[in-house]
Structure formats: structure tokens, C-alpha cells
Amino acid sequence: xxxxxxxxxxxxxxxxxxxxxxxxxxxxxxxxxxxxxxxxxxxxxxxxxxxxxxxxxxxxxxxxxxxxxxxxxxxxxxxxxxxxxxxxxxxxxxxxxxxxxxxxxxxxxxxxxxxxxxxxxxxxxxxxxxxxx
Amino acid sequence: xxxxxxxxxxxxxxxxxxxxxxxxxxxxxxxxxxxxxxxxxxxxxxxxxxxxxxxxxxxxxxxxxxxxxxxxxxxxxxxxxxxxxxxxxxxxxxxxxxxxxxxxxxxxxxxxxxxxxxxxxxxxxxxxxxxxxxxxxxxxxxxxxxxxxxxxxxxxxxxxxxxxxxxxxxxxxxxxxxxxxxxxxxxxxxxxxxxxxxxxxxxxxxxxxxxxxxxxxxxxxxxxxxxxxxxxxxxxxxxxxxxxxxxxxxxxxxxxxxxxxxxxxxxxxxxxxxxxxxxxxxxxxxxxxxxxxxxxxxxxxxxxxxxxxxxxxxxxxxxxxxxxxxxxxxxxxxxxxxxxxxxxxxxxxxxxxxxxxxxxxxxxxxxxxxxxxxxxxxxxxxxxxxxxxxxxxxxxxxxxxxxxxxxxxxxxxxxxxxxxxxxxxxxxxxxxxxxxxxxxxxxxxxxxxxxxxxxxxxxxxxxxxxxxxxxxxxxxxxxxxxxxxxxxxxxxxxxxxxxxxxxxxxxxxxxxxxxxxxxxxxxxxxxxxxxxxxxxxxxxxxxxxxxxxxxxxxxxxxxxxxxxxxxxxxxxxxxxxxxxxxxxxxxxxxxxxxxxxxxxxxxxxxxxxxxxxxxxxxxxxxxxxxxxxxxxxxxxxxxxxxxxxxxxxxxxxxxxxxxxxxxxxxxxxxxxxxxxxxxxxxxxxxxxxxxxxxxxxxxxxxxxxxxxx
Numbered sequence: 012x013x014x015x016x017x018x019x020x021x022x023x024x025x026x027x028x029x030x031x032x033x034x035x036x037x038x039x040x041x042x043x044x045x046x047x048x049x050x051x052x053x054x055x056x057x058x059x060x061x062x063x064x065x066x067x068x069x070x071x072x073x074x075x076x077x078x079x080x081x082x083x084x085x086x087x088x089x090x091x092x093x094x095x096x097x098x099x100x101x102x103x104x105x106x107x108x109x110x111x112x113x114x115x116x117x118x119x120x121x122x123x124x125x126x127x128x129x130x131x132x133x134x135x136x137x138x139x140x141x142x143x144x
Numbered sequence: 145x146x147x148x149x150x151x152x153x154x155x156x157x158x159x160x161x162x163x164x165x166x167x168x169x170x171x172x173x174x175x176x177x178x179x180x181x182x183x184x185x186x187x188x189x190x191x192x193x194x195x196x197x198x199x200x201x202x203x204x205x206x207x208x209x210x211x212x213x214x215x216x217x218x219x220x221x222x223x224x225x226x227x228x229x230x231x232x233x234x235x236x237x238x239x240x241x242x243x244x245x246x247x248x249x250x251x252x253x254x255x256x257x258x259x260x261x262x263x264x265x266x267x268x269x270x271x272x273x274x275x276x277x278x279x280x281x282x283x284x285x286x287x288x289x290x291x292x293x294x295x296x297x298x299x300x301x302x303x304x305x306x307x308x309x310x311x312x313x314x315x316x317x318x319x320x321x322x323x324x325x326x327x328x329x330x331x332x333x334x335x336x337x338x339x340x341x342x343x344x345x346x347x348x349x350x351x352x353x354x355x356x357x358x359x360x361x362x363x364x365x366x367x368x369x370x371x372x373x374x375x376x377x378x379x380x381x382x383x384x385x386x387x388x389x390x391x392x393x394x395x396x397x398x399x400x401x402x403x404x405x406x407x408x409x410x411x412x413x414x415x416x417x418x419x420x421x422x423x424x425x426x427x428x429x430x431x432x433x434x435x436x437x438x439x440x441x442x443x444x445x446x447x448x449x450x451x452x453x454x455x456x457x458x459x460x461x462x463x464x465x466x467x468x469x470x471x472x473x474x475x476x477x478x479x480x481x482x483x484x485x486x487x488x489x490x491x492x493x494x495x496x497x498x499x500x501x502x503x504x505x506x507x508x509x510x511x512x513x514x515x516x517x518x519x520x521x522x523x524x525x526x527x528x529x530x531x532x533x534x535x536x537x538x539x540x541x542x543x544x545x546x547x548x549x550x551x552x553x554x555x556x557x558x559x560x561x562x563x564x565x566x567x568x569x570x571x572x573x574x575x576x577x578x579x580x581x582x583x584x585x586x587x588x589x590x591x592x593x594x595x596x597x598x599x600x601x602x603x604x605x606x607x608x609x610x611x612x613x614x615x616x617x618x619x620x621x622x623x624x625x626x627x628x629x630x631x632x633x634x635x636x637x638x639x640x641x642x643x644x645x646x647x648x649x650x651x652x653x654x655x656x657x658x659x660x661x662x663x664x665x666x667x668x669x670x671x672x673x674x675x676x677x678x679x680x681x682x683x684x685x686x687x688x689x690x691x692x693x694x695x696x697x698x699x700x701x702x703x704x705x706x707x708x709x710x711x712x713x714x715x716x717x718x719x720x721x722x723x724x725x726x727x728x729x730x731x732x733x734x735x736x737x738x739x740x741x742x743x744x745x746x747x748x749x750x751x752x753x754x755x756x757x758x759x760x761x762x763x764x765x766x767x768x769x770x771x772x773x774x775x776x777x778x779x780x781x782x783x784x785x786x787x788x789x790x791x792x793x794x795x796x797x798x799x800x801x802x803x804x805x806x807x808x809x810x811x812x813x814x815x816x817x818x819x820x821x822x823x824x825x826x827x828x829x830x831x832x833x834x835x836x837x838x839x840x841x842x843x844x845x846x847x848x849x850x851x852x853x
Binding site: 079 | 458595
């Protein structure tokens, strides 16, 4: 579980600052706790320090590609509960297939609308607020 | 003077002369005797002289008939048998029973024929051995031509086709009838050919070709005759040994229609993208600027602009989605690629490591077809295999293809763990041998819109996967198709053919181009409503029956096919239902025939059916015609058996039962008979078309006269 404050934890990895900020705002607004990273190396450090429930990962992340992040997370048994959703540009079927082969759980196609993003994140890691039984 | 008569007629004339001479001599003798006698025994002399004359004429006629049976006819039969043996059928047996009254002639002829057969067999074996390697080379050439991905056509300077390959035939299918000895312009537009040939000829005559980068080759783009297909290729001049004069040209080409269409689609997409994105982007920018620069805008107005901004962004997204779909429908890139079978690519790759000190590659699994630049892919896979060897130390690899849904993959499998994506990324960023200059692995993958990654196969094995584009067309696992594997694809003898001779009649029979044809009909009376239901033809060029260049069509006769005629040719009402009518088929057959000589067995019958359709179809055949029934009667005048079956049997030609009485089967049989007849006609002094027509005409006249009596 991501955090003790009953919120699911999402890590957004994208080199576009505006998009990162927008996603952070949208997801926080939906009750998720959100952190962000601008490249693959930073993402890996953050994932290992504080494993999130879900990583939203841009394949084109600099310094360490999204594929490398997928492989590294899947190679670490301690991170086997971390879900990975990749962002892929439209028409890049092979890129999606490659990412799924290397450990991604699902994908969101760019450009996306807010509702689609919220739906997909909810589908893979549940609602932002954890409902206690 | 008597040369024009046959041997038997000449013998008959000798005996007729004797028969005439006997009464004349007796009459003269008795008249002289009567003049010298004292009394007048004229009436007695006339009586006995007349009786003696009639008796003698009778005896002469009887002897003449015996002579014909025992001498003349056996001589003719033995002569014909010998001719058939020498020129047409080496297995033919000389009938010496007929010659039993000719003393030792019969056994001598038999002995001579057996010796000849033996000698022929010996020579045949020697020739067979000597030409074996030539045949092997021919087969190799045919194989190469057959499997070439480009169309190849070789023409002489008159643009007549000397050679073509399967791909050329496929590329031009449906346009017209590409055929040996025919002008290429029956299938393609002539202007680019004439211009390019002229350019290359000028380059040769001026000597410029020696320093020209393309030597005697020039690119050309041309369209098929109906303009449906655009082809691009190269024309290379064939020159004589002295390098002075052109002999013909080689044309290699591929279908550029799809490529040009893809280019046009891409161009359209790019234009639409530029034009289509301008509007929403301009609107988004203006609205965003307005919102940023107007912080004190009333809330209601601000919400309106925010909604507009959101709508513009959604529109832009929709446009991008549509454009991406359109782009994906242009399946392949413009990089030259072709459909290949994975087995060929992987076998070729594995061969590389046969002599490698440590590397071993086996090809495994079910092969599949894919669309790729096989050469670049082989180089890329080689590069990756060496990368895996260096990184993991694995020395044994399995190369295989895989299909999942519509996706096709090439895979390199080894015992060990997967390779990190970053490592593969570094290999793919390196330059590899591509045959077209420096290219990285990513360049090759981009051309294929592909990528490469490593993943586990099971607990002990890992693989490198390369997705490959689907093939352009569906292929079966075995190379086959509507076309026979071995076609009569070439005839360089045409190159030695004389320049176009105006007067066909003077040309040798063996040098002419023929279409041997046959029809099947609803009955035997065209003037009483019987119709054609099938027409077929096969070409003969330079004495070779081109069974691959046949014409074969069923025709809807527009009337029922009687059951009794279905029994003969096997064509039923169901088979002709929905087939094209005669006014569609005959013009196609006219195109197929071109200016060839028409040949048929009992040609008058088939031509009558065609002639009656002249008004309806607008098709007229004014080509010269030869009839194999008449030609058979000329070369085999010792018999009156001239049915196609009888003639074919004499020439040792087998007609498969299922082909007999089909238009195509009978056309081919007639063509094979006709080719053998040409030798026999020459042995009878008939060498040219005019001579064959003259001899046929003479026979027709004789038959007409016989019919009149």
C-alpha cells in the first residue's frame, strides 16, 4: 500500500512539465496521492524508495527509457505489486507491445482526455481514497 | 511432266498406254494382213481382232491391278512408312507385310529401319549426355527467372518478346496477351520504349556509353496499354559481340502503381495535417492567450472561452486520431521491400555461421510469409546475434518465425536470460552493413515500422523478438498458383529470325507463328442454330508448341446444350451458364491470334461457326489458314484415315482421354501433330506457306471433283 493516509499513491513520469503538473492536479483532485519524476533514472530512485501503487510512465522519458524502467521494476521482486501504465503515442502498436512484453500492465494513448485517464488509473489501482471495510 | 502425279497414278498411266497400244497394234497388223490376202476376210479379222483386243485389254487391266496391289501400293506404303520413321515418329514400324511381293526389298527395308532406329537411339543417347549440362543450366535460368521478384522481358529491336518471366506475366495479367514472338506493345504503351531505345541506341553509336555511369541502361516509367497500371523499371541494351550494333533489349520492371498511390496518400495526409491543424491550433492559442492576458474577465465570459478551448482541444485530438488511422492504413514504407518466406531469410542467416568457430544457429518452427527488406533484416539479425553472444556468452541459437494473430515475428532464442532494453538500444544504435551505405539497426527497424526487444520464453530460455509487417498478398506455404511452374518462357531463336517479311507466303513453314485452335459446339449445323460453347487455341513459335500461352474460354451459347453433345465434350448447361457470350469472347480470341497463321483440324468447320458470328461480334479473321486434315492427306496419301485420333496415333502423340474432345486438349494435340507434319511436308518438297496452301488447294479441287462424280 502506498501510504498510511488511506490514499493510493501514483507516480507520474513525464519530461513535459505542463503535462506532469496537469496530471498531478487531476489525480490529486480524484483523491490520489501523487508524486512526479521527469526522467527514468529519477523515477527508478523514487519507486525503490517509496513503491507507488501505480506508475504512469512516458516511454520517451530521457536518461533511462520507459522500457528500462519497466524491466527494472519487474526484475525487482520487492516491487512486484507496483502496476505500470505506459503513455504511448497513437499508432505505436509495436511500442505498446514491446512495453507490455517488458512488464507494463496497461497503456494510455496520447493525446488522451481527462476522463479516459481517470478511468484507466481507477481500473488498474482502484479509487484514490481507500475505502475501509 | 509426270512428276506431279503420284507413283501409283504413273504406273496406272503406263498400263493404260499399253491397253491403248494393244488394240491399235492389232488393228494395224490385221489391216495390213487383210490388204495382202486375196479373199476378203475383213469381217472375220474384225471379229477376231476385236475379241483379241478386248481380251488383251482385260489381261492388261488385270495385270495392272495386280501390279498396283503387289508393287505400286507396297512401294508407296513403304516409302511413307520410311518418311514417317525418318521425320515424324522414330518409333514407327515399317509394314513389310505390304511389301511381301517385292522380294528382298521388304526385309531389306525392315533391316534398314531397325538399323536406323538403333543408330538414332545411339545418337540420341550421345546427344542426351551432351546436352544434360545445358539442360541443367536452362533449368537454373528458368528457376532464377521464375523466382525473380522483378518482371523481366527480353525483346528484339522490333519489340517482339523473346523471353519473359512469371512476375512479368503476373504484372501484365489482364492487360493483354504477353507472348513469345509478339510485340510487347500488345500489353504496354509504346512511346517510352521507342524513346528509351532510341536514346540507348544513340548512346551506343556515339560511343558515349563507355564513359556513361549507366553504361547501356536507362530507367523508364511506362503504363500498361489500358493505363491501369504504372510500371517502373530499366531498359538495358543487348549488343553484338563487336559492340557495334544493338540486338535487342532487356526490360526489368516492377509495379509502381501501389507505390505511387501510397506516395499520393502520404502527400494528401501531410497536406491535410498542415491545413487541418492550423485552425484548431490557432483557436487554442488565441483563446489561451486571451484567458492569460485577461485576468479580470467576467466569470461567465471566461467559462465560455474555457469551454471553447476544451472543444478545440477535443477537435484537434479527433483529427490526430483520424490521421493516425489513415497513416496506419498505408501499410508499408517506401523502402523497397517484398514478400518473403521466413524460411529463406533464416536459412540464409544460419548459413553464415557454418564455419564460425563457436556460433551455431538452427532454424526451427513453422515458416511464415512476411514483408521485408530481407537483406537488411539478415544483417540486422546477424548484428543482434553477435551482440547476444558477446553479452551472454550463449553460443547456440534457434532462429524461428512466429505468428500471433496477424502479427508475424522473427525470433532469436537462446538458453539464458533476457537482455536489458538499454543494451539492445545500444546495439541498435550502431551502424550495420546494409548494402546501401551506413545505416543503424534502428534505421532498418524504422523502415519496417518495427522494434526489437528481449523477453523470457520459459524458465531457462530467452528470446529477441522482431515484429515484421504482414505480406502484401496471401501466399500458400508451397509456391504454386494458377500458372504452371514450367512455362515456355523464352525463345532466343527469334533473335535470329529474318526481319519482318512482307510476303508471308515465301516464308518457311517452320519460321512462322501459328495459333492452332479448336471449338466445341452444341451441334454440327451452324446454319441451323448450333452455337460455339468453347474455343481454345495454343501458339506455335519457331516450331515449339507454347502450351503455357494458351487461350481457353467457355461461351454461353444462349441456347440449351443438347445432352448428346454434352456426352461428346463434357460441357453441360451448368458449365456455360454465366460464362461470357460469343460477342465478348471472340474479340479476345482475335487479340490472341493477332497476325498468326491459323491452323485447325478440319478448319472449315470451326471457321464456319466463327464466320457466322462476324456481324454480331464485328470480328473478322483474314489470317492465312492451314488445315491438318488436308496436310495429313498430303503427307499420308496411302491412307484415308485422317481423323485427329488416327493422325495422332501415326505420329505417336498421345491425347489423354480426359483432354480428348476438349477445345484445349484437341488444340494442343493438333499443334503437336502439325509440328511433326512440317518435317514430312518438307520431305515432300513443301517448304513455304504458299507451297502448303497450294498443295492443300489442289487436294480440295481433287476432292470437289471426286464429289461431283
